Amino acid sequence: MARTGRPETPLYLRFLAKFRIDPPTQCWNWTGAACRQGYGFLKRKDGVQLRAHRVAYELYNGEIPPGWCVCHRCDNPRCVNPAHLFVGTYRDNAADMVAKGRVARRPGERNPAARLTADQVRCIRSETGSHAQLARRFGVSPTQVGLIKRGKRWAHL
Ligand SMILES: [Zn+2]
Numbered sequence: 001m002a003r004t005g006r007p008e009t010p011l012y013l014r015f016l017a018k019f020r021i022d023p024p025t026q027c028w029n030w031t032g033a034a035c036r037q038g039y040g041f042l043k044r045k046d047g048v049q050l051r052a053h054r055v056a057y058e059l060y061n062g063e064i065p066p067g068w069c070v071c072h073r074c075d076n077p078r079c080v081n082p083a084h085l086f087v088g089t090y091r092d093n094a095a096d097m098v099a100k101g102r103v104a105r106r107p108g109e110r111n112p113a114a115r116l117t118a119d120q121v122r123c124i125r126s127e128t129g130s131h132a133q134l135a136r137r138f139g140v141s142p143t144q145v146g147l148i149k150r151g152k153r154w155a156h157l
Contacts, residue, residue, distance in 0.1 A: 008045050011042075015042065015056065015059065015080075018030060019032075019040075021081075025074060025079075026081060027076050027084065028056070028079055028080045028081040028084075029076070029078045029079060029080075030052045030078045030080050034077075037122045037125065037126055038077035038078055039051050039122070040053065040078055053072070053079065055080075056081070064087055068088075068137070069123040069127065070085050070086070070087050071087070071117075071123060072084055072085060077119070116148075118154070118157055121148055121157055122157060123138075125157075131145040131146050
């Protein structure tokens with residue numbers, strides 16, 4: 001029986017071949033292709049680009065609720081360590097940061113009025129939902145979402 005092409009390598013095997021663990025931080029740094037915002041991605045056989053950290057989350061932690069963002073506790077967009085990833089709303093994330101006593105170090109987060117983390121800003125920029133939907137999900141105003149999308153806020157990212 002004739003076969004055309006190579007059999008497809010399963011997604012999880014391709015995933016496992018493409019990161020390097022950084023011992024001090026335990027981050028699994030993606031070594032494959034990455035987008036402008038720093039998130040790794042891999043291509044499905046049909047050409048669809050999958051975000052590496054979303055693949056990691058689904059492989060290890062289970063399905064991502066539709067329309068939700070996967071965020072990084074470590075604030076490292078290249079990281080695909082499932083233990084560093086979580087899905088949640090702005091409020092979950094804020095509670096998590098308070099619980100861990102995390103201190104913001106980046107310019108946007110140093111601003112006392114800042115209500116988002118750098119990772120959430122990257123999420124907002126890369127998501128396609130309406131400004132109103134994103135605003136609800138992240139607990140900010142639609143105007144702020146618009147400003148973030150146009151780079152008028154958090155321009156350093
Ligand atoms: Zn990490």
